Amino acid sequence: MKNDISRRSFLKGAAAGALGLATVGLAGCGNSSEPGGKAGDGPAADGTLLPFENTVAWDAEYDVVVLGLGLAGGAAAIAAADEGAKVLILEKAPKGEDGGNSKYAGQGVLYVKPENRDASIKYFQNIRGMYATPGDDVLTAFTDMLTTNMDWIKEHGGNAMHFADVIGEFPDIPGYDLMSCWSIDGTIFDGKLFNFVRNYALENDAIDVWFEAPAQTFIQDPATGIIHGVKASVNGQEYNIRALNGIVLCTGGFEDNIQMIQDYHQLPYAYAKGGLYNTGDGIKMAMDIGADLWHMSNIAGPDLNAVDPVTKRAVGYAMMGYHPLLSTNFTCGTASIIVGADGTRFVDEGTIPGHGFINFHGMKLRMPVSLPAYCVFDSTCIDKTIYKIWDNQAKIEDGTIVMADTLDGLAAKLGLPEGSLSATVTQYNEICAKGEDIAFHKKTEYLVPFSGSGPYYAFEVCPTYTNTQGGPRRSAQGEILNVEGKPIPHLYSAGECGSIWGDIYQGAGNLGECVSFGRISGVNAAAAKTDNLRESAMTGTPVDFNAAAGTDYAAADNEFIGTGAGIGGDLTVKITVDNGQITAIEVLEHNETEDIGGTAVPKLVDQALAAQGPEIDGVTGATVTTNAFKAALREAMTKAGILEQ
Numbered sequence: 001m002k003n004d005i006s007r008r009s010f011l012k013g014a015a016a017g018a019l020g021l022a023t024v025g026l027a028g029c030g031n032s033s034e035p036g037g038k039a040g041d042g043p044a045a046d047g048t049l050l051p052f053e054n055t056v057a058w059d060a061e062y063d064v065v066v067l068g069l070g071l072a073g074g075a076a077a078i079a080a081a082d083e084g085a086k087v088l089i090l091e092k093a094p095k096g097e098d099g100g101n102s103k104y105a106g107q108g109v110l111y112v113k114p115e116n117r118d119a120s121i122k123y124f125q126n127i128r129g130m131y132a133t134p135g136d137d138v139l140t141a142f143t144d145m146l147t148t149n150m151d152w153i154k155e156h157g158g159n160a161m162h163f164a165d166v167i168g169e170f171p172d173i174p175g176y177d178l179m180s181c182w183s184i185d186g187t188i189f190d191g192k193l194f195n196f197v198r199n200y201a202l203e204n205d206a207i208d209v210w211f212e213a214p215a216q217t218f219i220q221d222p223a224t225g226i227i228h229g230v231k232a233s234v235n236g237q238e239y240n241i242r243a244l245n246g247i248v249l250c251t252g253g254f255e256d257n258i259q260m261i262q263d264y265h266q267l268p269y270a271y272a273k274g275g276l277y278n279t280g281d282g283i284k285m286a287m288d289i290g291a292d293l294w295h296m297s298n299i300a301g302p303d304l305n306a307v308d309p310v311t312k313r314a315v316g317y318a319m320m321g322y323h324p325l326l327s328t329n330f331t332c333g334t335a336s337i338i339v340g341a342d343g344t345r346f347v348d349e350g351t352i353p354g355h356g357f358i359n360f361h362g363m364k365l366r367m368p369v370s371l372p373a374y375c376v377f378d379s380t381c382i383d384k385t386i387y388k389i390w391d392n393q394a395k396i397e398d399g400t401i402v403m404a405d406t407l408d409g410l411a412a413k414l415g416l417p418e419g420s421l422s423a424t425v426t427q428y429n430e431i432c433a434k435g436e437d438i439a440f441h442k443k444t445e446y447l448v449p450f451s452g453s454g455p456y457y458a459f460e461v462c463p464t465y466t467n468t469q470g471g472p473r474r475s476a477q478g479e480i481l482n483v484e485g486k487p488i489p490h491l492y493s494a495g496e497c498g499s500i501w502g503d504i505y506q507g508a509g510n511l512g513e514c515v516s517f518g519r520i521s522g523v524n525a526a527a528a529k530t531d532n533l534r535e536s537a538m539t540g541t542p543v544d545f546n547a548a549a550g551t552d553y554a555a556a557d558n559e560f561i562g563t564g565a566g567i568g569g570d571l572t573v574k575i576t577v578d579n580g581q582i583t584a585i586e587v588l589e590h591n592e593t594e595d596i597g598g599t600a601v602p603k604l605v606d607q608a609l610a611a612q613g614p615e616i617d618g619v620t621g622a623t624v625t626t627n628a629f630k631a632a633l634r635e636a637m638t639k640a641g642i643l644e645q
Contacts, residue, residue, distance in 0.1 A: 052221040053228055053537040059239040060542040062088040062208070064525045065230055066248045067215045067282060069093075071102035071511055072495025073250035074197035075518025076525070078156065080248070081206040083526035088241060089207060090232050092214040092251070093277045095547055096568050096591030100252040101274030101467050101496070102514065103194040103568055106325075108163050108181040110512030112146040116178045120146070123168075123175025127504040129364070133294050134474075134500045141476040142500055145516035150182045152519065158196045161186045169354040169507050170364065181508050188325065190624045191567040193511065198569065208546040210234065214281065218247070218289050218491070225482075226489040226532060227289070234545055242537060246525030249480065249493040250518070251282025253468030256312075264296040264470065268371065270463040271307045273314040278467075282497045286472040289491075292483045294473045295502040299366070300510070301356035301465020304338060304347070304373060306387065306400070311593075314464035316387040319375075321352025322446075330386045335450045336377035337428055338461060340370025343411060343420025345428065345439070350446035355466060355505045364504050369463050374414055376421065376458045378450045386459075389596060389622070395459070405454040414458055425450050467510060471498030478521030490529060492521035553588050562635030564628035566592050571601075571628040575636045582612055582642075585633070590625075597625035604629045613637065 063085035066077045077087045091098045112120040124139045134142075153160040163183045168176025184192035201207050212234065219229040219240060229242040254260040255272035257279040262268060272278070287293070303321075305314040318327035320338065330336065331349035340346045347367065348358075357364045382392055395401040404410035411421035431437050432449040450456075472480045472493055479487035480498070494517035496510055528534075555561050555574060563572045568591035576584040585605045592598050600622035607616040614633045618626030637643035 051533045051537075052223070052226075053242065053533040056219060056229070056240055056242070056537070058229070058242045058538050059540075060088065060544070061242040061244065061536060061538050062086050063243070063245050064088070064248065064522070065090065065241055065243040065246075066250055066522075067230065068100065068250035068252060068495075068497075069098045069198065069201070069209060070100035070250060070252060070495060070514065071105075071194050071197055072497075072514035072518045073248070074194075074201045075515045076248040076250055076492075076494050076522035077201050077207050078197065078204065079519045079522025080526040081204055083523055085206065085245065085526035087207045089201065089209045090213045090215050090230070090241070091209060091211050092281070093211065093275070095211040097275075097277070098211065099191075099194050099198065099275060099568060100278055101255070101272070102511070103191045104274035105194075105466070105511055106183075106188045106508065107190060107193040108167070108183045108188050108508045108511065109149060109160075109193065109515060110146055110167075110506065110508040111150055111162070111180045111182045112143055112178065113180070114147045117143055117147060119175055120178050123173065123178055124506075126173050126175060127170065127364075127506060129503045131295070131502045133502040135476075137476040138474065138500055141520060142513065142516050145519060146512055149512065149515045149519070152515070153184075153193075153196070156200060158193075158200075159185050163188065167507055170357075170504065172359075173504075179506060179508075190627075192565065195565055195569060202547070208544070210545040211547050213545060215251070215285065218285055220289050224489065224531070225290075227491045228532065234543075239543055243490065243525075244532070244534075245527060245529050246490045246492055248478075248518075248521045248525050249282045249286060249472065249491065249497055250495050250514075251285075251497050252278040253471065253496045253499075254278060254280030254283060255465070255468055265299055265468075266297075267302070267369075267463055270299075270302055270465060271305075271312055271314055273305075273317060273464055273466055276311065276313070282493075283471045286480060286491075286493075286498075289488060290482045291472040291480050291488060291491075292485070293470060294498065296470030298469040298499075298502060298505075299356060299465050300467050300469060300501070300505045301353075302367060302369060302463035303353050303356060303465070304369065304375070304461040305464040306375075306459055307462045307464065315389065318352050319386055320347075320349055320461075322350060323352050327352050328385050328387060330381075330384060331375065332446045333448055334377060334381045334384060335448045336375060336381055337424070338373060338375050339416070339421065339424060340373050341416075342370070343416040344424050346370050346373075348437070348440040348442045350442045355507060357504055371463070372415075373461050374416075374458045375461050376410070376425075376456065378457070379455055380451060382457060396457070401457050401459045403455050403457050405456075407454075407456055409454075410456045410458055466505075467496050467499075469496060469499040469501045469505065471496070474498050474500065474517070476520075477524050478517050479524070489531065490525075492525045494518040494521045560636040560640040561588070562632040562637070562639065564631030564633075564635070566590055566628035567597060567624045568592055571625070571632050573629065573632040573636055575633070575640065577640045577642060580642055582609060582637075585609055587629075590628075592622075592625045592628075597622050600625045601629070608633055613643065 064080040069091040150160045164181045168179040216231045255278045319330040322332045407422040429449040432447040478492040480491045495514045572589040574586045600619035614630040
């Protein structure tokens with residue numbers, strides 16, 4: 001495993017004194033010398049029974065251990081550290097690929113004005129519908145934190161500010177107009193909130209972060225049920241990590257586990273819009289120690305998108321329906337329809353579902369889908385934007401977009417029933433002529449008929465979604481509950497690993513939940529416990545795989561370094577300057593997704609060299625990466641004296 005080294009590493013020793021543990025081992029504790037081992041459960045040398053903690057060969061010891069470095073994990077770690085705890089974050093992904101869904105999310109956080117607290121609780125009860133979960137106590141705790149999350153971020157140095165006053169997705173549900181939103185700098189879809197929390201955690205001397213260190217199992221006393229620690233894997237070696245006061249489970253959902261998708265969502269396949277590491281590990285760990293589960297079938301979706309064949313993620317957030325921020329609006333006001341396996345329409349193409357929910361005879365119901373499904377359109381649409389990162393002609397050439405001269409020919413290529421597609425388009429054109437879509441209620445202004453001559457085009461669309469919502473049942477204090485409804489001692493959760501959203505999902509609510517229950521669970525996990533051994537159970541030297549916040553790069557006299565904030569972390573460039581001209585640009589570090597930002601980086605370098613500066617066009621579909629590169633280049637050029645501040 002690669003670990004970066006910076007000045008912060010040399011400061012860590014000074015923070016060790018904050019750990020509420022003794023630094024010497026106990027006499028008579030027969031710990032195994034092998035990492036991840038377990039000593040016998042027998043008595044000590046004097047015949048007395050050892051505490052459970054002294055029967056485990058601990059490899060490291062912290063006050064609080066947080067599993068997962070997304071927004072929930074980062075918030076939990078910061079909240080625990082604020083209480084004086086020494087904290088370890090265990091992150092499954094490599095550095096730069098961490099963040100789960102948090103860094104891909106819109107970065108807007110649900111906000112409730114204090115004066116709207118009671119009415120907002122009622123709104124959350126309304127969107128809970130006829131379901132029993134979550135309970136009113138959980139909704140109340142959640143709402144109370146929503147009123148203060150923005151101030152909490154400000155107190156930690158973040159430029160949190162209002163982004164929108166009304167973001168309620170369901171105008172027919174009373175209270176929707178009470179929902180507002182904040183973000184860092186008032187911008188969205190730029191990773192700023194996640195990166196702020198992530199960097200704050202990485203730079204905090206009370207918090208260690210181990211990347212590529214997936215948790216495996218909880219270490220539980222079978223007699224008391226107390227969770228004393230966790231077994232984690234680093235470089236193929238298992239290590240036992242003790243948590244003196246508590247563990248916070250922030251491992252996300254199971255978006256990237258197709259078997260769990262099939263088991264719990266009754267979909268043969270569905271694909272996420274976010275990270276690639278959410279495989280339900282934490283949920284399975286919780287099940288192993290008797291945790292109860294809630295609303296495992298709930299999902300923030302589906303809507304329909306093309307899927308990248310390599311990454312198995314949605315190509316974009318949305319192309320169907322009209323939304324000024326979320327969708328490219330391709331299916332609005334164009335000669336386009338979406339058809340299912342029988343070649344017929346099954347959805348209003350002019351509406352983006354409210355995180356998967358549509359109105360069904362007065363009830364909110366998850367949008368049904370027919371699979372396989374295809375977006376079909378005529379030649380008048382081929383030059384329109386389907387996805388910002390797509391070159392439509394290139395997609396025709398690589399076979400992603402299928403083309404045929406006739407509708408019957410297109411149906412044959414797609415494997416649809418003979419004559420079905422031409423019949424559907426004929427019927428659709430009649431609907432357009434009448435100006436009324438009786439079956440699916442597509443708005444009149446979006447009803448555009450197909451031309452009578454080809455070519456015609458189609459691409460496959462699949463169920464995609466923001467995230468799963470189910471997982472371990474959670475109390476208002478953030479505790480994970482067992483099947484009897486009792487807290488599992490010392491175990492807490494935050495974020496979408498057992499999210500509070502049991503039915504309809506309100507946009508910006510998952511990030512709101514990440515911060516809210518990150519704070520609640522972080523504080524409660526940090527609280528000193530009275531039912532366990534308060535001294536250190538370590539007998540050897542603790543292992544340390546801590547990752548640094550950044551790297552100190554070397555630069556020659558004519559080399560200058562600058563850094564910008566990308567979607568997944570820092571983007572750092574080094575420029576070489578000769579007689580006032582940039583002769584070379586090297587990207588020293590970036591944490592962008594390889595399929596979008598990663599492919600944009602070399603193009604940005606070429607553009608900047610040609611332009612001799614940051615005044616470049618950038619790369620379509622990689623706006624955040626482009627802006628990060630420009631910011632890094634400006635900083636480097638300013639240091640070189642060839643660009644005024």
